[in-house]
Amino acid sequence: MKTKILSILLATALLGALTGCGTGSVAAKVNETNDNGKEGESTLRLGIQPGDLLDNVAFAKGFFDEEGLNVEAQVFSYGPPIVEALTSGDLDVGLMGDQPAFSAISNGVPVEIISGTQSSNKRHGLIARDDSNIESLEDLKGKTVSVPVGSNAQPLLYIYLESAGLTEDDVEIVNLGVVDAETSIIAGDIDAAVVYEPHFTSVATKENGVHVVTDAEGYKDYVSISIGRVDYDKEHPEELAKLLRAWDKAAKWAKENPEEAAQIVYDADGTSKEITLNFISNSEIGPGLTESRVQALLDGKEQSLKYGLIENDYDLNDYINYDYLELAGLH
Numbered sequence: 001m002k003t004k005i006l007s008i009l010l011a012t013a014l015l016g017a018l019t020g021c022g023t024g025s026v027a028a029k030v031n032e033t034n035d036n037g038k039e040g041e042s043t044l045r046l047g048i049q050p051g052d053l054l055d056n057v058a059f060a061k062g063f064f065d066e067e068g069l070n071v072e073a074q075v076f077s078y079g080p081p082i083v084e085a086l087t088s089g090d091l092d093v094g095l096m097g098d099q100p101a102f103s104a105i106s107n108g109v110p111v112e113i114i115s116g117t118q119s120s121n122k123r124h125g126l127i128a129r130d131d132s133n134i135e136s137l138e139d140l141k142g143k144t145v146s147v148p149v150g151s152n153a154q155p156l157l158y159i160y161l162e163s164a165g166l167t168e169d170d171v172e173i174v175n176l177g178v179v180d181a182e183t184s185i186i187a188g189d190i191d192a193a194v195v196y197e198p199h200f201t202s203v204a205t206k207e208n209g210v211h212v213v214t215d216a217e218g219y220k221d222y223v224s225i226s227i228g229r230v231d232y233d234k235e236h237p238e239e240l241a242k243l244l245r246a247w248d249k250a251a252k253w254a255k256e257n258p259e260e261a262a263q264i265v266y267d268a269d270g271t272s273k274e275i276t277l278n279f280i281s282n283s284e285i286g287p288g289l290t291e292s293r294v295q296a297l298l299d300g301k302e303q304s305l306k307y308g309l310i311e312n313d314y315d316l317n318d319y320i321n322y323d324y325l326e327l328a329g330l331h
Helices: 011-019 024-037 054-060 079-086 097-107 154-163 178-187 230-235 237-256 258-269 273-282 291-306 323-327
Strands: 043-048 072-075 093-096 111-119 124-129 143-147 174-177 193-194 210-215 223-229
Touching: 024 230, 043 079, 043 230, 043 237, 054 072, 054 237, 054 258, 079 093, 079 097, 093 097, 097 111, 097 223, 097 291, 111 230, 111 237, 111 291, 111 323, 143 154, 143 178, 154 193, 154 291, 174 273, 178 193, 223 230, 223 291, 237 258, 237 323, 258 273
Parallel strands: 043 072, 043 093, 143 174, 143 193
Antiparallel strands: 093 223, 111 223, 124 193, 124 210
16 A cells, blocks of 8 residues: 555644643743743743643742743653744744754754753653454554654654554554544544553553554664754753753652652643653653663664655754753762
8 A cells, every 4th residue: 555644734733832822830830930930131032842740840849940940841742843932033932852863963953952851761652442353563564553643653654664564654644643643543534543641551441443553763873862952052052951860850859759740741731640650760860871872873863864854964963952951960
């Protein structure tokens, strides 16, 4: 079956992503932080995604305030729109998975990786309709499967196909954001979807007629990162150090107070407390760039090149900047 990449992201979801509409405690705390900021202080403009732990906790517990940092957070549906906002200069730092960053660098966008945020192989995976008869990766042949093109879920789809002895010609690929994928799979418009939390395990229920086929463990090592605009980074190293220290405080606090942390994220955007609790217990959380995280990023970039998801090859090491972690005392 010839592959079709169908760009059918719902207009409302895309509009929300591009305008960075935020809800819950993040938006409230953003306004509060800005109103209470000292006159003349600069504001770090940050792009985040639903279910974000570090920033919701940092806002709620006052860790940005402790560092004397003004932060304005905008919520995007996934990574590529954050890259667009960085490219246009509307954001200073963005949180995302690896693939959007790899693509940005390949396309010459002047950004660099300044930290990790979390790593886990349990938050990405393949879900399928119960009536699709998909119980293994081999069962994908002849099926319609969605993936948010340009996100860090896209390479996982190709890894799944290759591991099952399939190619993209054996399936019909539909370009859907994770929110639209959830709606479409429940409605029966697609057979399967490669998605990530908070839309991975939450949609896979008997009531929805959807189940988890597999997660990413054994297929791809996932590291989420923050990237900054190089021109901003050079001019504001202290602000970045403050940001990283606040995230470090948030990560440590969340590990010690998982129930309260899960409540904070739920209050911010409605992410299931169970999903956040599983995330805290099954993930490495915090801004560090350990050897294992860096190796996972290097491997991920090579996978992106292999599957034709980036056009121009480069040495990823040249785009990882440890200076701000070192300035923050975290490297």
